[in-house]
Amino acid sequence: xxxxxxxxxxxxxxxxxxxxxxxxxxxxxxxxxxxxxxxxxxxxxxxxxxxxxxxxxxxxxxxxxxxxxxxxxxxxxxxxxxxxxxxxxxxxxxxxxxxxxxxxxxxxxxxxxxxxxxxxxxxxxxxxxxxxxxxxxxxxxxxxxxxxxxxxxxxxxxxxxxxxxxxxxxxxxxxxxxxxxxxxxxxxxxxxxxxxxxxxxxxxxxxxxxxxxxxxxxxxxxxxxxxxxxxxxxxxxxxxxxxxxxxxxxxxxxxxxxxxxxxxxxxxxxxxxxxxxxxxxxxxxxxxxxxxxxxxxxxxxxxxxxxxxxxxxxxxxxxxxxxxxxxxxxxxxxxxxxxxxxxxxxxxxxxxxxxxxxxxxxxxxxxxxxxxxxxxxxxxxxxxxxxxxxxxxxxxxxxxxxxxxxxxxxxxxxxxxxxxxxxxxxxxxxxxxxxxxxxxxxxxxxxxxxxxxxxxxxxxxxxxxxxxxxxxxxxxxxxxxxxxxxxxxxxxxxxxxxxxxxxxxxxxxxxxxxxxxxxxxxxxxxxxxxxxxxxxxxxxxxxxxxxxxxxxxxxxx
Amino acid sequence: xxxxxxxxxxxxxxxxxxxxxxxxxxxxxxxxxxxxxxxxxxxxxxxxxxxxxxxxxxxxxxxxxxxxxxxxxxxxxxxxxxxxxxxxxxxxxxxxxxxxxxxxxxxxxxxxxxxxxxxxxxxxxxxxxxxxxxxxxxxxxxxxxxxxxxxxxxxxxxxxxxxxxxxxxxxxxxxxxxxxxxxxxxxxxxxxxxxxxxxxxxxxxxxxxxxxxxxxxxxxxxxxxxxxxxxxxxxxxxxxxxxxxxxxxxxxxxxxxxxxxxxxxxxxxxxxxxxxxxxxxxxxxxxxxxxxxxxxxxxxx
Numbered sequence: 001x002x003x004x005x006x007x008x009x010x011x012x013x014x015x016x017x018x019x020x021x022x023x024x025x026x027x028x029x030x031x032x033x034x035x036x037x038x039x040x041x042x043x044x045x046x047x048x049x050x051x052x053x054x055x056x057x058x059x060x061x062x063x064x065x066x067x068x069x070x071x072x073x074x075x076x077x078x079x080x081x082x083x084x085x086x087x088x089x090x091x092x093x094x095x096x097x098x099x100x101x102x103x104x105x106x107x108x109x110x111x112x113x114x115x116x117x118x119x120x121x122x123x124x125x126x127x128x129x130x131x132x133x134x135x136x137x138x139x140x141x142x143x144x145x146x147x148x149x150x151x152x153x154x155x156x157x158x159x160x161x162x163x164x165x166x167x168x169x170x171x172x173x174x175x176x177x178x179x180x181x182x183x184x185x186x187x188x189x190x191x192x193x194x195x196x197x198x199x200x201x202x203x204x205x206x207x208x209x210x211x212x213x214x215x216x217x218x219x220x221x222x223x224x225x226x227x228x229x230x231x232x233x234x235x236x237x238x239x240x241x242x243x244x245x246x247x248x249x250x251x252x253x254x255x256x257x258x259x260x261x262x263x264x265x266x267x268x269x270x271x272x273x274x275x276x277x278x279x280x281x282x283x284x285x286x287x288x289x290x291x292x293x294x295x296x297x298x299x300x301x302x303x304x305x306x307x308x309x310x311x312x313x314x315x316x317x318x319x320x321x322x323x324x325x326x327x328x329x330x331x332x333x334x335x336x337x338x339x340x341x342x343x344x345x346x347x348x349x350x351x352x353x354x355x356x357x358x359x360x361x362x363x364x365x366x367x368x369x370x371x372x373x374x375x376x377x378x379x380x381x382x383x384x385x386x387x388x389x390x391x392x393x394x395x396x397x398x399x400x401x402x403x404x405x406x407x408x409x410x411x412x413x414x415x416x417x418x419x420x421x422x423x424x425x426x427x428x429x430x431x432x433x434x435x436x437x438x439x440x441x442x443x444x445x446x447x448x449x450x451x452x453x454x455x456x457x458x459x460x461x462x463x464x465x466x467x468x469x470x471x472x473x474x475x476x477x478x479x480x481x482x483x484x485x486x487x488x489x490x491x492x493x494x495x496x497x498x499x500x501x502x503x504x505x506x507x508x509x510x511x512x513x514x515x516x517x518x519x520x521x522x523x524x525x526x527x528x529x530x531x532x533x534x535x536x537x538x539x540x541x542x543x544x545x546x547x548x549x550x551x552x553x554x555x556x557x
Numbered sequence: 558x559x560x561x562x563x564x565x566x567x568x569x570x571x572x573x574x575x576x577x578x579x580x581x582x583x584x585x586x587x588x589x590x591x592x593x594x595x596x597x598x599x600x601x602x603x604x605x606x607x608x609x610x611x612x613x614x615x616x617x618x619x620x621x622x623x624x625x626x627x628x629x630x631x632x633x634x635x636x637x638x639x640x641x642x643x644x645x646x647x648x649x650x651x652x653x654x655x656x657x658x659x660x661x662x663x664x665x666x667x668x669x670x671x672x673x674x675x676x677x678x679x680x681x682x683x684x685x686x687x688x689x690x691x692x693x694x695x696x697x698x699x700x701x702x703x704x705x706x707x708x709x710x711x712x713x714x715x716x717x718x719x720x721x722x723x724x725x726x727x728x729x730x731x732x733x734x735x736x737x738x739x740x741x742x743x744x745x746x747x748x749x750x751x752x753x754x755x756x757x758x759x760x761x762x763x764x765x766x767x768x769x770x771x772x773x774x775x776x777x778x779x780x781x782x783x784x785x786x787x788x789x790x791x792x793x794x795x796x797x798x799x800x801x802x803x804x805x806x807x808x809x810x811x812x813x814x815x816x817x818x819x820x821x822x823x824x825x826x827x828x829x830x831x832x833x834x835x836x837x838x839x840x841x842x843x844x845x846x847x848x849x850x851x852x853x854x855x856x857x858x
Contacts, residue, residue, distance in 0.1 A: 211713075213713035213714070213715065214713075214715060216715045216716045216717075216718075217715055217716070268715050269712060269713045269714070269715060270708075270712050270713070270714065270715070270719055271715060271716075271719060272716070272719050272720050272723060273715060273716040273719070274720070325614070332613075332793060332797065333612050333613050333796075333797050333800065334612070334613045334615065335612050335613065335614050335615060335616075336615040336616075337615075337616065339616070340615050340616040340619055343616070343619065343620065343623070344615075344619040344620075344623060347619075347620075347623030347624075348623060507604055509604060521620075521624060522605045522620055523599055523600065523603040523605050523606065523620060523621070523624070524603065525603075525605060526602075526603050526604035526605060527602055527603070528601075528602045528603070528604060531601040531602055532601055532602075532607070533597060533601055534610050534805060534806055534809060535600045535601070535606040535607060535609040535610055535617070536593055536596060536597030536600045536601060536606075537593075537597075537806070537809055538609055538610060538809045538812070539596070539600075539609055539618070539621075540589045540592060540593040540597075541809060541812060541813040541816060542613070542816075543589050543592060544582075544585045544586060544588075544589045544813075544816070545585075545816035545817075545819070545820060547584075547585040547588050547589065547636075548581050548582060548585045548816075548820040548823075549820070549823070550640070551581050551584065551585060551640065551643050552581065552820070552823045552824070552827075554640055554643070554644060555581075555643050555644055555647040556647065556738070556827055557577050557578075557580075557581060557647060557823075557824050557827055557828075
């Protein structure tokens, strides 16, 4: 690995990351909180890791000066030594584990993610940001132009973010050269059995590397990629590279992993594919090309800046192309949408945590995914709804333009919100990201009183939980089919609203457009004057039939 | 053909069929009541719950369950206890039921005689259940291990191929469990024919009958099950049509009625199957149902 140190700022040290060491033992902080992955390692006993064989700085050997602490390696030569503009050359050996999510071997197939020593992020003051990776942190890297030379046996087909220049060395070996960037990582996937589907989708050369048996899924992947590229190019910014590569692998832990210009997808072998869950994976990882790939972020300190935003955009794409009510499944009267999935998982596993918590704040996988992926997505949806359609497009396009191939911080995101939408929205965003309190709007105590022969006095209560400083819409539906829209500007958490109308009110809905997607309870958002037992009766009737079938099964009758 | 011939006996036993179905329906209704009483108040005045009238909208169901963290575990415990009571109740009724189908007295059996047999054979049926539970507990993982070996051959299938393979694996697993269930039925029939025998002897007689007839018994079950399966399929599509009519509470009532038709058909299917195997069993193992030999006094004047 060769790296040219920049001319400025003044450097007194050089730091780099040895990501494969996260797979080096059962004491790895990365594996400790991933019990499933750790179990696989304990079964196989084939650990991964990286040895630094030697380090040359400006041609001089500094191997003895290297200090390694798991993934963090630092080189601090003589204080008087001028480091700027020098070339660092690192000779290394990577041990590929049998299991893993980014770097692993499966039979004669190889997934090579984060396989080389990667320079840490250089701060403006000349120090380095070299994070300690816990269980949920993904690799952080600066943007580089990669020039990669790779020699390998001819039997392999190699999936990479770009096409290579290939030179045959002899009957068994060939060399490849890849030129790719700007990007903050470079990945390869190798298999002797890869078949390549190559097509032009929205001006991008999309290549899908799959095994023969995965052919039935290729068209579905392409459809999901087409929708995602179309939506993201139009609403956020143009995809930066000419190529986009997908590799199907026998992943043992992760469903999918994103890299710049490259998406790893777990093989769906054995899957019934009756729902669109696989499409959620393809869309999610593809959206990462924007929020992670082109717009970097600190994935250790602010995982919401790639995962929550990405999951929210996945939701937007599903709504746009597969509809609202049953975009995951519609079968025998059963409807299930990606939004239902998000809400259910948020309620089921989101512990009281804040969306902008760092990765090391989480103690287990379910809390991390519950808060960052699910609650985070609903928080971002709420934020985007508050912005509204026109400001939303402006915000995301400007965010992309300002921070393309940069690493914006939480504050950058929030400041841009304030500049575009004002202080109230900025404050709301801070609450959505930072608060652990439940947010819930409700309507109750709807009453109709006959004032005279032509007028009714209608009264109802609205309540809010959470500190969002925003007005909320309500809608009154009347018996005669009319409706009346109003807005409540909360001073306190409760308000009683009274109005006169020529017809009695049938129902009141607070937040009828569901702007506050993060609302913790959607049942209490509306109140009807008259009770309607039909939903309860139908649900009970269905449950009774299920119970009868269950009793028949266990009792034989 | 013998199974279809026994259909007339099923209709002769229609009152027993009705009672068995009602017992299941009433018990299920009792289980559903706390669910309805807990959730109806929550749903009845909210517009959000309305979509459940027209479809099984999971957004409503999941939202409901996510706000019932305390109710759901307690409800599951209640269902478990209820299911246990049902199984014990069925073991009691099995005494009279198997007596009726093996004796051939299907329609003519008196209530007193039926319940006397229930009491007489209750412990034997409980013993058979206690014997079968570990057998099922062993057969389920063993069967799954077996079907997973089959599945390894098609482990790379995706989509429709994987669906067909899963259905095939399920079929194999069901057939394995069905064989065990059939043995349980034959053991119960044996206990009806030979109530005086020890439990060991009953098992021996049942095993001797079961071994050479395993495939025939499983085939008989499938023959009696297929019409029920067709009824169930028809009910599923008709309920969708009923709800699609959007007639409000009338659609829901029609759907409920169709569900109950399916539930009653399932009870009828099992009864039909028992009448069929009971009749066949009596031919080779009449036991106490062997007609008494009467000595005719032909020499007298």
